[in-house]
Amino acid sequence: MELRPNSTEARDVAYHLHGYTNARAHEENGPLVIDRGDGAHVFDTAGKRYIEGMAGLWSVAVGFNEKRLIDAAHRQMQRLPFYHNFSHRSHRPAIDLAEKLIGMAPVPMSKVFYTNSGSEANDTILKMVWYRSNALGKPEKKKVISRLRGYHGVTIASASMTGLPNNHRSFDLPIDGVLHTICPHYWREGREGESEEAFATRCAEDLEAMIEAEGPETIAAFIAEPVMGAGGVVVPPATYWQKIQGVLSKYDILLIADEVICGFGRTGRMFGCLTYDIRPDIMTMSKQITSSYFPFSAFMLNEKVYAPIADESARIGVLGHGYTAGGHPVGAAVALENLKIIEERDLVANAAERGAELQAGLAEFIDHALVGEARGVGLIGALELVAPDSRAEEFAPGRLGTHMNAIMLRNGLMSRNMMDAMAFCPPLIVTASDVAEILDVTRRTLDDLAGELSR
Structure with missing residues (x-):
């Protein structure tokens, strides 16, 4: 990524030390700058919309613009x-x-x-x-x-x-x-x-x-x-x-x-x-x-x-x-x-209801060649990625998760990989359509990753 001089991204690289970040890689790649939020979605400075599948950092219960x-x-x-x-x-x-x-x-x-x-x-x-x-x-x-x-x-x-x-x-x-x-x-x-x-x-x-x-x-x-x-x-x-x-x-x-x-x-x-x-x-x-x-x-x-x-x-x-x-x-x-x-707003009940939909959707991915386990409870879940059997030795721990996380971001879903476990933890306000969007992007991302690995 080439950083434009004096851009927001370039100023971040110049002055800001980030947590949970490779500092030298950050100097090369720069940040994704999030500009605003709306419910379960956030938008970057270019206007691209993402569904926040991690509630920020496991933490935004009521969404990103609660007046x-x-x-x-x-x-x-x-x-x-x-x-x-x-x-x-x-x-x-x-x-x-x-x-x-x-x-x-x-x-x-x-x-x-x-x-x-x-x-x-x-x-x-x-x-x-x-x-x-x-x-x-x-x-x-x-x-x-x-x-x-x-x-x-x-x-x-x-x-x-x-x-x-x-x-x-x-x-x-x-x-x-x-x-x-x-x-x-x-x-x-x-x-x-x-x-x-x-x-x-x-x-x-x-x-x-x-x-x-x-x-x-x-x-x-x-x-x-x-x-x-x-x-x-x-x-x-x-x-x-x-x-x-x-x-x-x-x-x-x-x-x-x-x-x-x-x-x-x-x-x-x-x-x-x-x-x-x-x-x-x-x-x-x-x-x-x-x-x-x-x-x-x-x-x-x-x-x-x-x-x-x-x-x-x-x-x-x-x-x-x-x-x-x-x-x-x-x-x-x-x-x-x-x-x-x-x-x-009975958001605890919403977490149970939408969580059941999320867990059922994640469980469907267990048949995917790249998924070893689906797990979770309520509105917190994970997919454990596994390398294709014939290529297991090629993938150091965390490599698959890092790759999938990047594709997921490109596809408009904020997730987080803990080594090769992809986490899901959306805001408690999520709707059935929000959960469906998370699952749809996850499905497309798994297929995209499988396609890239096959080439």
Whole structure:
């Protein structure tokens, strides 16, 4: 791609370092600049229309031009554009939102703590877990177990809990005390002749063996997404969560449910915890909490977690942690309005109904020569690409996915490949025609890719 001097694309290359991007390749190719949005679609600066099959980054529930969220931000900007929650200060939007979230929680929760991103939330959770262990007189109880291919953010602590190699390479991660157990992907990790439930049992046994080897008295918490997102949309095998929770209960280990992607309707229930009968001690929330119209995140903790933290802050005299913009009044106001829209328009039911159409459509691709597995729940799904049998050695992991992603973009669908898994996560407002468009473009893209490989 030749960049015109002083064009928007050239200025981006000149001044902007991008996340999750090959910086040198970006210098050569430049960005795709998105200019505006309308419902489930976005448009680039040339006016080309794309259906947003990823809701931005798993996150825009109500679409890309919801006036009620814009108006909510404007009203709050006019009334109180900023205030903090340090030193016994507060403001009405933060109070109202905390009350709302506690009322929505799938299990009894005690308090809400505000942060600015999912990464920050999970980073803070780890600090709070350490703080709580010290408060309980158990300074050795500090380790946290995550899962291979799990995704929990990119700060030093949260990236350590993330179980993806590229989030560790050259960053000197993970830090000590963060462990990773087996990824619960039955299609990839299951053994020949092993049933789904037997695989779930093996996952729980793998977790228990790790706990025993490390010493149960040293393990503070287990963190996991109800459905893995960035690790490839991994849906838990049958009985998995029941068996995992049994192990955690046996050893008095806290369960942290990372609902950053699953929360607020994505799985066809308000929370992924409801979909899989998960009873967490701590829940992380971000992304769809404001439909990403404003950077905002939070976590809820139950009384079992909160009480020792509160006692320790009384002993020390202060809880020495917080963020300038944590619980930002504009973000809290947008979140409240966003949750009203999700409830008033019954978007969780829409996610279940349109999700059934999406999952049925993806399942039809399983007969395609380039598809190894179709998986998902609600409005989150994936197709796992496989190379033709005769050419498997030609394709390094991720090559097929990268190629398909480029063709998909050319065909007008925003997706994202995690190695060779193509992800689908459209806004909760999608219509039946939007789902049909996603599936139609996917079908054409698979055929285009197969045609290119045959030449």
